[in-house]
Amino acid sequence: DIQMTQSPSTLSASVGDRVTITCRASQSISSWLAWYQQKPGKAPKLLIYKASSLESGVPSRFSGSGSGTEFTLTISSLQPDDFATYYCQQYNTWTFGQGTKVEIK
Amino acid sequence: EVQLVESGGGLVQPGGSLRLSCAASGFTFSNYWMHWVRQAPGKGLVWVSRINTDESSTTYADSVKGRFTISRDNAKNALYLQMDSLRAEDTAVYYCARDVTYCLSTGCQRGPFDIWGQGTMVTVSS
Numbered sequence: 001d002i003q004m005t006q007s008p009s010t011l012s013a014s015v016g017d018r019v020t021i022t023c024r025a026s027q028s029i030s031s032w033l034a035w036y037q038q039k040p041g042k043a044p045k046l047l048i049y050k051a052s053s054l055e056s057g058v059p060s061r062f063s064g065s066g067s068g069t070e071f072t073l074t075i076s077s078l079q080p081d082d083f084a085t086y087y088c089q090q091y092n093t094w095t096f097g098q099g100t101k102v103e104i105k
Numbered sequence: 106e107v108q109l110v111e112s113g114g115g116l117v118q119p120g121g122s123l124r125l126s127c128a129a130s131g132f133t134f135s136n137y138w139m140h141w142v143r144q145a146p147g148k149g150l151v152w153v154s155r156i157n158t159d160e161s162s163t164t165y166a167d168s169v170k171g172r173f174t175i176s177r178d179n180a181k182n183a184l185y186l187q188m189d190s191l192r193a194e195d196t197a198v199y200y201c202a203r204d205v206t207y208c209l210s211t212g213c214q215r216g217p218f219d220i221w222g223q224g225t226m227v228t229v230s231s
Contacts, residue, residue, distance in 0.1 A: 001167075034217035036150075043200055043221035044150060055219070087150055091204075091217050094140065094152040 002026055002090055006097035012105040019075040021100045023088035028068045035064055035073045036087045038099075044087065048073065078102070107131035107220055109201050114225030121191050121229070127184040127201030127222055135159075135179035138204035140218060141186045143197035143227075151197075154186065155204070169195075191229045198224040 003026040013019050023033065031051040036044035046055045048064035051071055061076040075082055083104055088097040113125040127139070141153040154175040155164045163175050174187040184201050200223075205216030 032215050036218075038150075043223055044218075045221075046217055046219050049217040049219075089150075089152075089217065091206075091215050094155065096142075096150040096152065099149040 002029060002093055002095050004088055004090055004095050004097040006086075006088055006100050008100060009098065010101045010103060012103045013078050014105045015078055015080060017078045017105075019078050019082075019102060021073045021086055021088075021102075023066075023071045023073070023097050025069045025071075025090055029090040029092055031067050032090055032092045033064075033066070033071050034089045034091055035062075036089065037082075037084045038087065039084045047086075075102075109203065109220055109222035111199065111201055111222040111225040114199065114227045116228045116230065117191055118231050119192060119229055122187070122189045123191065123227060125186040125188065125199055125201075125225060125227070127186075129182040129184065129203075132203075132220075134177075134182040138206050139175075139177060139184045140202045140204055141173075141175060141184075142200045142202055142218070142221075143195075144200070144224075145194075145197040148197075153199070156184070158208075188227070191227075193229050196227060196229050198226050200224045 005024045007022050033051045035048040038044040047058050047062050052064045063074050065072050085099045085101045087099050108130045110128045117123050138157050140155045143153050156175045172190045176185045202218035203220040205219050
């Protein structure tokens, strides 16, 4: 089974900060990686697919990069609406990372 | 509007059964693979099961294999999850999700989950 490991588990940041979340796969997944945002009590929302493609309607401050086993999600300038939990997912066999909670500093 | 709406959650005793439903609207349901994903209270997302467009192929997480059965009715635009032999650790919000994988005769181009339902809560407790 492919394991996905995110870091950090929790991140404290301020509005306007540049934020980076890392996701590592236990084996190569090419670019079959997605990032989701989830707010409390809500369903996840797709942000990025194929490692670096921005889903329609998602603000351009979100970007993704990487291939193989190491991936990153970057928020260029954190906005109040961005405080949430972020999950990576490899969609070869659909495993999720454990999540990264972005909190207000 | 493209939409998925889950139903069927509730309180059930350990060892009991429950059937979840997911009603799809606003898109051609029969064209898409579908999944169930669950989230225990305060925990992360866990993939549960997947079904392809014509029900010829299903996949399950090891934790539910042999206890859960995924199915679909393309005529009714509906996805189902039959859950038997339920355990306390199955307690979670269950989401259905649309997969944008598409398949040609040469193979499948994998895709992420682009549409999610609002979730239905399943509590397994005596």
